[in-house]
Amino acid sequence: MTNEQIKALIADLSIEEKAGQLLQVAGNFYDKDSLTTGALDYFKITDKELELTGSILSISGAEKLKKIQDECMAKQPHHIPQVFMLDIINGYETIYPVPMAQGASFNPDMAKKCAAMAAIEGSAAGIHVTFSPMVDLVRDARWGRVMESTGEDSYLNGVLGAAMVEGYQGDDIKSKGKMGACVKHFAAYGGAEGGRDYDTVELSERTLREEYLPAYKACIDDGVKLVMTSFNTIKHVPAAGNKWLMKKVLRDEMGFDGMLISDYGAIVEMVNHNIAKDEVQAAELSINAGVDMDMMSLCYVHGLKKLLEEGKISQEMIDEAVFRVLSLKNELGLFDNPYKDASAEDEKKYILCDEHRKLAMEAAMDSFVLLENDDKMLPLSKDESVCFVGPFVDSKKVYGSWTFPSNDDSIVSIRQGIENIGAKNVSYAQGSQFLSNNMKLKNGEILTYDDEAKEKLLKEAVDAAKSSSKAVVCIGEHAQFTGEAASRTNITIPEEQMELLRAVSEVNENVVTLVVNGRPLELAEGKKLSKAVMVVWFPGTETGNAIANVIYGNNEPGGRVPMSFPYTVGQEPCYYNRLKSGRPNNGTLEQGYVMGYIDQIDKMLYPFGYGKTYTEFEYSTVEIEEKTGEEKPVLTLDKTLTASVVITNKGQREGTETVQMYVQDLFGSVCRPVKQLRGFEKVTLAPGESKKVSFVIKEEMLRFYNIDMEYTSEAGDFKVYIGPDSETDNFAEFVI
């Protein structure tokens, strides 16, 4: 359809039909068995209102959606197709590592491929739009949703988010196997105070703009079709009704002209926020802010007609929102083919196909972070006696909380992976439960265990550990402890599992701890009790095969920490790129009256960017190649600089290093972060091989909001660091 035809269609719609087009309803109203991703009880929709709805979320399956599409279109006066949306976060049926793990990979090509393959499966199942990527900057591991983000650095998040958008959307969302992407949650949902989900976000405008907004902007610049509002307030106004944020910042400044959808119930929640008296006023705030679609609230359906009649809003405002919704449907080709790619045959062909599973394995291996490896504990040899203990040995719940495989049989457990690789001389024991008895999960389920069985489980594991040369302890977070509505006040591995680790380490000095997790956890004790520690996140479908390949040395663990691991939860929020205090500490507890705590050194256990490999790399000192004649090389608006290091593989086996480039502005009209990531490259080197790695430094990388809130760089002294993690001290100086 042309824009004129869309406008003509809009002119022919009744106000009820228009409001219907702006409503998104949960799939549960069409199929009682479909999953729901939020509450339903408050949502009292009439049959007539349901008939006019413009979009459905959280329901999938080719045949099911075709039928629903037919039924819905038949009921609509203008037979407008539905647009089906779903949270395809880290895969549809083939499950890739959770986004935090993809962040750890520092590998945009991989993230793009995972998104592309997820889109192929999802679109075969009838989905037109995914609610991904989530690029919320995360600095507080207590927040349950850090697992859905690629981490604490806005540059990394932007690079990976944009790669995912490209993977989902390709060049044309109408093409087969492509879908619309929706970047979320605009804005700064990850800044919830104390990590409490759905709580207030209190940020200075400078921090918002400099740290939180760039990753959304990277996705917008890359052509993302949708943006989702966040639940939180920005400058004390909920995002869903925040005109400044949506009209000025998102539309005018960032240039976003696609469809803006609220988060689930976020418009009506403005009543709870005490900013709207009722649904009608909430609708007024959101339509004024330019929010096009109301996900799971009836504010638009109940409010728009009334507001129009009272002259509080204009017909144009409503038509503009409807235009964006219909334009999206048009871009997806739904007016020509309302089923798009839905095909039972393609579902069979693509879902869990070999190619997708292979990618799931590669992505998982590339995301594991080796934190410790004393005495070269890893890789294991297939002939040594090893016991694998812990509740994750046989668990299939290793895909995070945002993917919903129809059958867990497709997941390869750790035990299955070890069996597949053909390791001899291995034994297995569960060792412990996931959680203490009677623990309530966020889905309401209460886990009850038999206390007598506990002793037996522990004894089996200890016996296995006594008779093995090495013990691999597979412990971590229950998947229900991560994701939405799963914030925690502590970030420990559950005590039941720590008891297992302690008991095993008493009888076996060669402990390798594998941590399954969706957030940075307190690992200081685990580190003491183990010689090797590797974080595997929630790896997805190929969990066991990926772990087996890495721990038996066929592949390397490729990940680096994308979100700092503190020693203790009391250090949260923690992140590397902070501002310098007027009273800096020297990293000990010896000084008085300096920034920090009296009971914890001001350091992270594992800082952003950190991770070991099975080999060792050496870095030369950073050199700036251009000799500009002055004492320090000079960067100008029209002339870049090139900073380089030579990296050498000093070990005995091939390995891949994630080389990271950070910049530091030494003085500014406002305080500047101690370092900021501005580039990275993964480099694979044979034993003994060296390679020069160079990064181009451009003036635009050094811009920030100065004292007058102008986005600019300031003349002065800078450092460029190149090293293996954010604590690197390998730098060269330049001026601008």
Ligand code: NOJ
């Ligand atoms: C609420 C979540 O905040 C959002 O991320 C998700 O996309 C929607 N529900 C839809 O499931």
